Amino acid sequence: MKILIVYSCVLLMGMAVTTSAKTLASSPDEKVDMEKNQTIDELASGPEYDESNGGNKRAKRYVNNYYGKLDFNCPSLDSISGIRSCHHNRHEDRKFGFNCKKTFQYNPICETRRDKTWVNNFGQRFTYTCPNDSVIAGIISDHNNHHQDRQFAFKCCQSQFYQKLNGCYWTGYVNLFDQYFEWQPKSGYYLAGVSSEHNNHYEDRRFKFYACSMTLHIT
Incomplete structure (x- = not known):
């Protein structure tokens, strides 16, 4: 449930986070959570305003x-x-x-x-x-x-x-x-x-x- 919630933040921003099934299967939940959060931060970065x-x-x-x-x-x-x-x-x-x-x-x-x-x-x-x-x-x-x-x-x-x-x-x-x-x-x-x-x-x-x-x- 927590992974889906973190995914939803990126999806609703209009961006998609892709992670291989192999990585998901072999990574602990916390590591996956951290990697997705880092991706969210990168996608959300940018100029302060879009006018x-x-x-x-x-x-x-x-x-x-x-x-x-x-x-x-x-x-x-x-x-x-x-x-x-x-x-x-x-x-x-x-x-x-x-x-x-x-x-x-x-x-x-x-x-x-x-x-x-x-x-x-x-x-x-x-x-x-x-x-x-x-x-x-x-x-x-x-x-x-x-x-x-x-x-x-x-x-x-x-x-x-x-x-x-x-x-x-x-x-x-x-x-x-x-x-x-x-x-x-x-x-x-x-x-x-x-x-x-x-x-x-x-x-x-x-x-x-x-x-x-x-x-x-x-x-």
Whole structure:
């Protein structure tokens, strides 16, 4: 099951990992797991952004290592427009990648929650929405090996002028435990909140997202 899950991360990225039947038959599970994980890292590497898809900037690589700190910020006029994540059973951790899109005409006003203001404790469910009709433009996260879990904090930004969120909706859970996911809001909507719960058996999290359309008046 664990080998299939690791394979799914690569398949859903649109790439295929090929390993001979002879190698699979003769290699210990941990060695195979490690080799596949290395291949995933190689396939996910590349330029930080691919801007070929209109105004949607796709970060072509994961922005954190397993066990490593995640500290991601979109370009100054952008907010997060997509999230993808792959779980690894041996590491019991996730890597994350993000898309960003143009959101503001001028540099926004941003509020960042840093290390001592995490939105969750380890093992804890959380639901967080940005204050003051702002949207998420950055994410911070740190992993703890004892708890096999992550804490999260979010950078929220709003226009210098008038900004109002409308038509907001919560998704259902976008992933099962141990499962790869890739999510983006509906066209014209912006990420404004995240909800997540941890499961001690799987040592993993599943996620919901809160998205809104935005009225922006610049005079």
